[in-house]
Amino acid sequence: DTAVSQTPKYLVTQMGNDKSIKCEQNLGHDTMYWYKQDSKKFLKIMFSYNNKELIINETVPNRFSPKSPDKAHLNLHINSLELGDSAVYFCASSLGTGLAGVTGELFFGEGSRLTVL
Amino acid sequence: DQQVKQNSPSLSVQEGRISILNCDYTNSMFDYFLWYKKYPAEGPTFLISISSIKDKNEDGRFTVFLNKSAKHLSLHIVPSQPGDSAVYFCAASRRTGGGNKLTFGTGTQLKVEL
Numbered sequence: 001d002t003a004v005s006q007t008p009k010y011l012v013t014q015m016g017n018d019k020s021i022k023c024e025q026n027l028g029h030d031t032m033y034w035y036k037q038d039s040k041k042f043l044k045i046m047f048s049y050n051n052k053e054l055i056i057n058e059t060v061p062n063r064f065s066p067k068s069p070d071k072a073h074l075n076l077h078i079n080s081l082e083l084g085d086s087a088v089y090f091c092a093s094s095l096g097t098g099l100a101g102v103t104g105e106l107f108f109g110e111g112s113r114l115t116v117l
Numbered sequence: 118d119q120q121v122k123q124n125s126p127s128l129s130v131q132e133g134r135i136s137i138l139n140c141d142y143t144n145s146m147f148d149y150f151l152w153y154k155k156y157p158a159e160g161p162t163f164l165i166s167i168s169s170i171k172d173k174n175e176d177g178r179f180t181v182f183l184n185k186s187a188k189h190l191s192l193h194i195v196p197s198q199p200g201d202s203a204v205y206f207c208a209a210s211r212r213t214g215g216g217n218k219l220t221f222g223t224g225t226q227l228k229v230e231l
Contacts, residue, residue, distance in 0.1 A: 004160070042119075043161070043206065043221040056218055090160055105151075106219065108160030 003027050004109040006091050012115045013081060020077045021112045023091030031055075032074035033092040033106065034066060043090070049074055078114075086116045120144045121209050123222035130229050136194040138225050140207030143188065147209035151219065152181060152192050155204045164205075165192070197229045 004025045013019055025032060033056075034046040048056035049068040063079045078085060091109040122141045130136045138152075148169040153161035167174040167181045167190065174181050180193045194201055204226050208219040 041223045045218050048218070092160070105163045105166075108153075108162070110158065110160050 002109075004091055004093055004107050006089075006109040006112045008112060009110060010113050010115075012117065014117055015081055015083060017081050018077070018079045019081060019114070020075055021089055021091075021114070022073070022075045023109060024073050025091075025093040025107070026072065027093055027095075027107060029093035029095050029107070030071050031094045031096060032068065032071070033094075034074065034076050035090040035092060035108075037088040037090060037111070039087070047074075047076075081114075081116045083116050086114055088113045118143075119223075120147075121207055121220050121222040123205075123207055123225050125225050126223070127226040127228070130197045130227065132199060132229055132231050133196045136192075136197045136201065136227055136229065138192040138194075138205050138207075138227065140190045140192075140222055141188060142190075142209050144209070144220070145188070146211050147220070149210045150181070150183060150190050151208045151210075152179075153206040153208060153221075155206060155224070161206055194227075197227075199229050199231060202227055202229045 006023045011019060031050045033048045035043050036046055037043045046058055046060050047066045051071050052068045065077045066074060068074045088111045090111045092106040094106045120143050151166040152164040154164045155161040165176050165179050165181050167183050169185060172183050178194055183190045204224040206224045207222040210219050
């Protein structure tokens with residue numbers, strides 16, 4: 001029973017298209033994240049939501065729009081895809097935000113590999 | 118600006134021996150450090166962590182050492198097993214106001230040979 005699941009696992013698309021990646025967690029966590037791993041293997045945070053509220057928003061182009069319909073789901077929509085968006089996108093969740101001074105363990109999904117041609 | 122560095126992209130160790138993975142950081146505000154393990158086509162999984170108030174944390178075969186003055190941490194795996202072959206990511210965060218915003222290194226590929 002997958003704790004953090006992402007769909008699709010692989011996505012190949014043309015430049016200029018709009019695509020979405022979905023994420024769901026069944027751990028009962030209240031905080032979810034999107035991380036991006038680029039070609040140089042850097043794993044960087046993009047967004048974090050706590051109970052559907054945005055709490056971390058790194059310097060990410062406006063073409064990326066996260067949406068959290070409820071605390072178990074965090075979707076990532078990307079408009080006007082560019083070549084540089086090709087990466088593996090990881091969703092994660094944790095119990096708590098870490099803002100209270102206690103860093104919570106993050107549970108990651110398997111990743112969604114996006115290839116923009 | 119790469120605040121967390123893992124300078125060894127790969128490490129090969131014989132089964133039964135000790136594996137030592139190293140990590141350096143530059144941001145003195147980091148006060149919590151974690152190691153994640155990643156198999157191919159899977160997401161990273163939490164392995165072990167250490168707070169900056171400690172210099173050692175042990176969990177079974179895994180021990181993490183922290184040298185704050187050198188801004189250096191290391192993960193020791195002993196004895197190493199073939200199933201330990203994976204990419205190991207070092208990560209750091211700030212507990213106060215940092216949220217769970219982890220800053221990751223680029224990973225070290227560990228191969229444990231028979």
